[in-house]
Every structure is written in C-alpha cells, then in structure tokens.
Amino acid sequence: MYLSRVEIDTKNRQKIRDLSHLGAYHGWIEQSFPDEIAQGERKRHLWRIDQLQGRTYLLLLSPDKPDLEKLEKYGRPGTAMSKDYEPFLNRLAKNQVLRFRLTANPAFRGGKSSKHPGKIIPYFAVDKQLGWLENKAENGGFKLLSADVVGHDRPSLRKQSRVSLNRTVYEGVLQITDLSKFRNVLTEGLGREKAFGMGLMTVIPM
Template structure:
C-alpha cells in the first residue's frame, strides 16, 4: 500500500480549470495509475481532499504506487510525496489510541416495495451524522474515545467532532448533476479489532468511495 499527497495548485486557475466537480478529481486519481489502465487491472483507490494551513491537498491511498508525473498534473510543482503504508499498518496494535480524520458520506438505505436494493438517503443533521459514525465504529474495528477533549456539538462526551460539512457537485451519466453529502470528522479512537481496523483503513468507510469519501487516516496519540 502507498499513501500519496500533493498540494493542489489552487492559485493557478488555468491549470486547475478542469477541476469543477468530484468526477474530475476521480479522473485525476485514476489517470495517476497508467500501468493499471494499460493492463485493464483497475484497483480501487481511496482519496480525499484536505485543507491544511490554508493550502489544499489531494490525498490518495492505493495498492500500487501512483505515477508522480500524472499525480502532479493539477498540483504545485515539487509537492508530490509518496510513502509506503504497509509498515505503518503493521505497527498498529489493539488498544492503541489514535487521532483520526475521516471524510465520509453518512447515509442510510430504505428498502422500496418490489425492489431488491433500497433507496439511499443522506443523514442531514450534525446529530444524525455523529450517530452514523458511532454506529459504524464497532463493525469497523474501533471505538470512539470517551473524553471531552474537543469542542463537541453533542452531549455524548465522545472526543470527536465534525469539522466540515458541504455538498460538492458530481456529474453522473448524460451530464446530470447531483450533490453528495460530504462530512469530515476528527477526533480520538481506540483500536478494538486490529484486523478489521486495518481493513477499514485500506478499504474505506461508507459510500461514494470513488468520489473522495471513506478514507480514514490515523496517527498515534502521544
């Protein structure tokens, strides 16, 4: 596994003029793996958009190493960084407390009469979105830490918060535009089942993984 990051050239309007919706970012990520395209062996790539110290970044987690030339297509020159991820994953242990950041699409499915698949609806309130993560945690191999370390908008005493919420545009087939619910969580978690947790980190959490949702990153809490 590899974790890559590049600063997006937001100050160069001409360079990033194509990045007008989530599908364009998806295409940027996919094109950064030309060997997979040539071999018709497309892998799933988790990615998300991050903002740090006023700068915007594309973060990509992948099984194969991305091509840095393609990855910097819309990036600031000299900002591409690619690091092996397996050694970090192998060092994670049960009981470890970690800081996390997750961008996700909190949603739920309602079964429709006569249909095999349910209709998907987004969770819209902060309370609903927090509850979504609390319900996902156990099956994802972790639990949320019971500490009031962050400025929680809920009274559950859990040390995590929602730091951003928006509805970016995605163009589906025939140019039809739709907006997805995108929520970024930050806080503290404790690893409960390291095998399942590693799968969460590498396969993502929730829906719309192809469009910048589901990628959770963690660092050890000191």
C-alpha cells in the first residue's frame, strides 16, 4: 500500500476550474495510474480532501504507487509525494491508542422490506453522524475514546447534477480492539461512496 499526497493548486483558476464536482476528482485519481488503465484493471483507491494550515491537499491511499507527474495535474509543482504504507501498518498493535481523522458518508437504508431494498438516507444531525461511527467501531476493530464532527458539506457528484453526497469529517481518539479488522478499515475504507472521497481513515500514535 502507498500513501500519497499533493497540494492542490487552488490559486490557479485554469487548473482547478474542472474540480467543481466529486466525479472530476475521481477521474483525476484514476488517471494517475496509467499502468492500471493499460491493463484494464481498476483497483480501489481511497482518497479525501484535507485542509491544513490554509492549504488544500489531496490524500490518496492505493495498492500501487501513482504516477506523481499525473498526480500533480491539478497540484502545485513539486508537491506530490508517495511513501510505502506497509511499515506503518505493521507497527500497529492491539490496544494501541491513536488519533484519527476520517471523511465518510454516514447514512442508513430506510424502507427496507422483502420486496424492496430500501433507500439510502443520509444522516444530517451531528448526534446521528456520531452514532453511525460508533456503530461501525465494533465491526471495524476499534473503540472510540472520543470523537467530534469537525466538518460537513454536500458536494455535487457530477457536473450539472442535482445529486449531492453527504460528506462528514470526524476527528478523535480510538483504541484498537481487533488488529486484523482495524487494518482492513485503514486499507479498504469505512462506509459508502469510497470512489468519491469517502471512507479514508488515517491515524497517528498518541
């Protein structure tokens, strides 16, 4: 696994004029793996947009290393970087306490019956968003020690589309209870809409 990052060149209007919807980000990321395109093989790429000290970054987790030149298509020159994520994953241990950040799409399926699969309904209230994360924790191999919703918006899925996704940003502290399940959360993501910037959790030791 590789964890990559590039600073988005938000001050260059010509560069970012296409980045008005989540589909554009998805396309940018897919194009950063030309070998996969050539082989007709599309692997899962988890990503999210982070704000740090007034700058905007694209954070990307992928099985293979991206083409850094293509990853800088909408980024500031020289800011794309990538590192092997496996050594960090291998240092994780059961009962370890970590700070986390997660961008996710908290939702539930309503109106489900034997004849109808139901409709995906997003959670908008903060307590419901936190409840969603608490419910995911046990199967995800971790226990929440503290958690806050630090951001929420509804970005458009496609250009000129009325469909928007519920994007919620969480930060807090957790403890690993099942290492295998937790590693799976870090590498496979949590929740829905992973192709569109949701589900990526990152952690740092306390």
